[in-house]
Amino acid sequence: MTCIINIWDFNCGIAYALKSESTEVLSQELKQIIKTAAPNNQGLNYFILPESSELDKIPADPQNPITPAKIQLGQFLFHETALSINPINKKHWQQSSCATCHLAQAGFRPNLAQGLGTGGLGWNKQRHRDPEVSPTEIDKQDVLVPSVLNGAYQEVKMWDGRLGVAGANAKEELIKSNDVNRYQLHGLETQPIDGLAFHKMGLAAIAQIPEYQKLFAQAFPDRPYVGVQEEDNKRAALAIAAYERTLLANQAPLQKWLKGDEKAMSAQEIKGAKIFFSSTCVQCHTGPALSGKDFRAVGFADHPNDFSGLNLGRGAVTKRPEDDFKFKVPQLYNLADSSPYGHGASFQTIREIVEYLNKAEPQKLEAKYAGILSPWFKPLHLNPEQVNDLTAFLETGLRDPNLTRYLPKHIPSGLCFPNNDPESRKQLGCN
Ligand code: HEC
Ligand code: HEC
Incomplete structure (x- = not known):
């Protein structure tokens, strides 16, 4: 099937999901998709978080070696x-x-x-x-x-x-x-x-x-x-x-799956992961943390307590109007442990965000938006089942159940x- 590498073809993705239900088959398909999403042939490794004890693998500031x-x-x-x-x-x-x-x-x-x-x-x-x-x-x-x-x-x-x-x-x-x-x-x-x-x-x-x-x-x-x-x-x-x-979050189901435990994610989580890694999501949320090093405008509303006027985001730092309303692309692990979401707390649930990104109608309607919203912010045409799958992937596939190991x-x-x-x-x- 050729459509697996055509990462923009959602109809193709639906046909795929209907065809294959077993976790083994789904896992194989996800591996292919992730390999395509990783730059420079880095394969699954590109998305793996190190162990907290692997100090030489964790990104550090050269001025502050981790000891x-x-x-x-x-x-x-x-x-x-x-x-x-x-x-x-x-x-x-x-x-x-x-x-x-x-x-x-x-x-x-x-x-x-x-x-x-x-x-x-x-x-x-x-x-x-x-x-x-x-x-x-x-x-x-x-x-x-x-x-x-x-x-x-x-x-x-x-x-x-x-x-x-x-x-x-x-x-x-x-x-x-x-x-x-x-x-x-x-x-x-x-x-x-x-x-x-x-x-x-x-x-x-x-x-x-x-x-x-x-x-x-x-x-x-x-x-x-x-x-x-x-x-x-x-x-x-x-x-x-x-x-x-x-x-x-190196004990999250996706992380275990990436490291070879194919049973770590349910069939539904794998289906959601397939959508994530083959759609626009991974264009912005990438690398081991599913985060971004740059700033993007996806139209989320500002905080209800923000009386200062509009939050210009990155534009306030660079003073360039073309950076207005752009925000840092956040990491996506363990979001289910705390709500609400978005820099302005404008989404109560993860499903609301998925539905919003699927429709791609901005919450913040300022005229200035013309030309500022990211070209990746566009309707995805996911059907309700796909919305469920993507939501499940975000809620549980990316949830490390054991973060209390970091408490003293x-x-x-x-x-x-x-x-x-x-x-x-x-x-x-x-x-
Ligand atoms: C154009 C880049 C871009 C794309 C594409 C994108 N995101 Fe995001 N995402 C962002 C940015 C930027 C934010 C933060 C926006 C803000 O708070 O104003 C964000 C926030 C989120 C949040 C809220 C996180 C939090 O900490 O509150 C979730 C969940 C999320 N994105 C999931 C997804 C999923 C799932 C997809 C694919 C359907 C996706 N994103 C596609 C850039 C992107
Ligand atoms: C009153 C609640 C509060 C307390 C207490 C607090 N923070 Fe935060 N922290 C925030 C908020 C709000 C932001 C985001 C501010 C912004 O983007 O303008 C933030 C941002 C951060 C960030 C940046 C995260 C990112 O992805 O950009 C780090 C790191 C952080 N805090 C660490 C700390 C540390 C360390 C302390 C203790 C010295 C601390 N925080 C105490 C509310 C708090």
Whole structure:
């Protein structure tokens, strides 16, 4: 059958699906499709995530080699509620951490349309604003919190890619677009340098904890903890980034299937994968994380709390009108663990996104869109069964069921984590 290499012919795909139902046959077909989708004859390997222990295979910033000591320190810092020492309202002192908004149990997202740092109460989906304080006393942003899972596969960070000096930002004027890029690091390393302060955190309260002193010395033998805020924040950032680089969804069914376990995906997930890897999806969502290194406009609406006007996305960084409304192409693993979706939280379910992409009618109708929407954003003509299959692939085929392996067993302060407010303490069993 010749149509398998004609990746644009959907009728052909339907004929194929009807013909073949057994997982073995479907698996063979998927292998062919994936090989066609991988550039330079790289085959299935192109989409395989390394093990978290294969440090030499994980993409790294040359300025920040990944070491076991940094990973250990970073894992603690990422979950450390004792870092939260500068809340806007003193009442919320030492109650939240990075993992409050990026929690392992929710695919390293918050399971909320708006992540709530200091000033929030409760854990995971139950988190809400502290009703006793004004909204200005709550750490929250008017974009959806992206996942930090599989983040090693993008050099620049944030929806508009403003952080990091490599990849899409390699040009000097783009590096200069954000002050924190002066450190000349990749996005993952750059983000926490400012992110710690931005999210009301600091290291002062952990300085005297022996376990941290030891870990800082092990992670940075030539430059241990020195008690100078900027220096120490930078080291903490390097450690956090090293830990984040090991957060890989390498136990997801697709990953097991790629590594040879043909039973790891159901027939329906394989059918969905066939659609994914033979349609437009893989043009933008590619590589081991099914993410992108560039910026595309697919017409998602902005966040309902965004009162600033239009979110220009990449255009705000490059100042080029042709980049307006383009956003970083996100990774696609473990999305089922947290909703909603899109930079503006404008989709409640994964199925809604699949249906939207199938129709390709933009939510954001600004006239400026003429010529800006990606040519890959076009009707796909999937039938309802194919929509089901693609949804199943995204929901379960790409879901690593075991992300809690990335949680620490304790944190050196001994406080409750990832949250330490009274409601979370009850929900997490810390009392
Ligand atoms: C209040 C919730 C909140 C807290 C707390 C928080 N983040 Fe985030 N994080 C966000 C939001 C929102 C974004 C996206 C911002 C944007 O694109 O403008 C983000 C983006 C990121 C990104 C970039 C992801 C990508 O794919 O571009 C990384 C990495 C990250 N955060 C790590 C951290 C670390 C490390 C900490 C702790 C120092 C932290 N976050 C604390 C909400 C939070
Ligand atoms: C033209 C490039 C492009 C194509 C084609 C594309 N996507 Fe995306 N996708 C994006 C971008 C960019 C975003 C983020 C947009 C935003 O939030 O404004 C995104 C977001 C998503 C999200 C939401 C993720 C999250 O973190 O909230 C899902 C799910 C998704 N895409 C799945 C798919 C599937 C399935 C296909 C194929 C039917 C597909 N995409 C085709 C670029 C693309």
